[in-house]
Amino acid sequence: MTTTIAVNGLRKSHQGFEAVRDISFEVAEGEVFALLGRNGAGKTTTVEVLAGFQRADAGEVRVLGLDPHTGRAALRRSTGIMLQEAGFFPDLTVAATVDIWRGFIAAPRPRAEVLELAGLTGRADVRVRQLSGGERRRLDLALALLGRPRVLFLDEPTTGMDPEARAATWDVVRGLAAEGVTILLTTHYLEEAQRLADSMAIMDAGRIVAAGGMAETLAGRAGRVSFLLPAHVDPGELPLPVAVEDGRAVCRADDPDLAAQTLLTWAAGRGLRLAGLEVRQATLEDLFLDLGGDAELSPAGGDR
Numbered sequence: 001m002t003t004t005i006a007v008n009g010l011r012k013s014h015q016g017f018e019a020v021r022d023i024s025f026e027v028a029e030g031e032v033f034a035l036l037g038r039n040g041a042g043k044t045t046t047v048e049v050l051a052g053f054q055r056a057d058a059g060e061v062r063v064l065g066l067d068p069h070t071g072r073a074a075l076r077r078s079t080g081i082m083l084q085e086a087g088f089f090p091d092l093t094v095a096a097t098v099d100i101w102r103g104f105i106a107a108p109r110p111r112a113e114v115l116e117l118a119g120l121t122g123r124a125d126v127r128v129r130q131l132s133g134g135e136r137r138r139l140d141l142a143l144a145l146l147g148r149p150r151v152l153f154l155d156e157p158t159t160g161m162d163p164e165a166r167a168a169t170w171d172v173v174r175g176l177a178a179e180g181v182t183i184l185l186t187t188h189y190l191e192e193a194q195r196l197a198d199s200m201a202i203m204d205a206g207r208i209v210a211a212g213g214m215a216e217t218l219a220g221r222a223g224r225v226s227f228l229l230p231a232h233v234d235p236g237e238l239p240l241p242v243a244v245e246d247g248r249a250v251c252r253a254d255d256p257d258l259a260a261q262t263l264l265t266w267a268a269g270r271g272l273r274l275a276g277l278e279v280r281q282a283t284l285e286d287l288f289l290d291l292g293g294d295a296e297l298s299p300a301g302g303d304r
């Protein structure tokens, strides 16, 4: 498999503060890679180095075989970038904004095509200042796609989007990856990373604390079964060890389906119902909690 992005021993400081401390990872062609971590973990700094906006202090970084800093001009033609803050002209319409950007790009996609991809077709004549936060992110995405990039850097692409827009954006990202576009994204939404990314790295204080293929990483972790503890049942009577949280019995298990079966068989033998039964494979959120992460990464309501 072709490696599109290679990072080896990257370090980057800002005014003496080491924001990225010796990280290494690779992203294969056509892969969606999620860089995760709480605020200040060093994700944006990493993306900006990969996009050639900042120079690495140490280590080697390659995008399509080129150093993103010295090869910036050559890479510009094959990369699309969506940073956290875009500099739009507020008084221009969406259509005019796209047209201006098309002027900077050799062989750009037609305006209608990028607006369609970004779900902005019906908003072409609206001024940028009147767009919602989520719509601005979509306009950012439209601009990032103008040059038919082979590599896309998306820094928090769906922040501010409603669930429908977010799902539509996931479809666009999946479609691009299926065409062979390599995508590196950062996100605060763990569900987004879990659904979208083939592999990931979790950063904390400038270091990678967990990394790997998404499916493999989660398959190796315990899932959970939970249900309302029936009245008059002592948790100690259950056939598997459980913790009781807010009246719910919670059982962590490597094979949650099997654990649920064991519990249901036990309950049936006693004529009991396990109300509110939930069986869940391990999620990224579980991994975060195990790593000592907290809710900060997954803002309230943002994840589901």
Ligand SMILES: Nc1ncnc2c1ncn2[C@@H]1O[C@H](COP(=O)(O)OP(=O)(O)OP(=O)(O)O)[C@@H](O)[C@H]1O
Binding pocket: 014, 015, 017, 018, 019, 037, 038, 039, 040, 041, 042, 043, 044, 045, 046
């Ligand atoms: N230009 C800069 N000057 C000084 N410090 C900076 C600069 N850019 C980033 N930092 C600091 O480096 C650390 C890492 O920042 P970075 O933006 O890379 O993190 P992040 O993981 O992207 O966070 P967020 O989720 O908030 O975007 C932070 O502590 C930040 O304050």
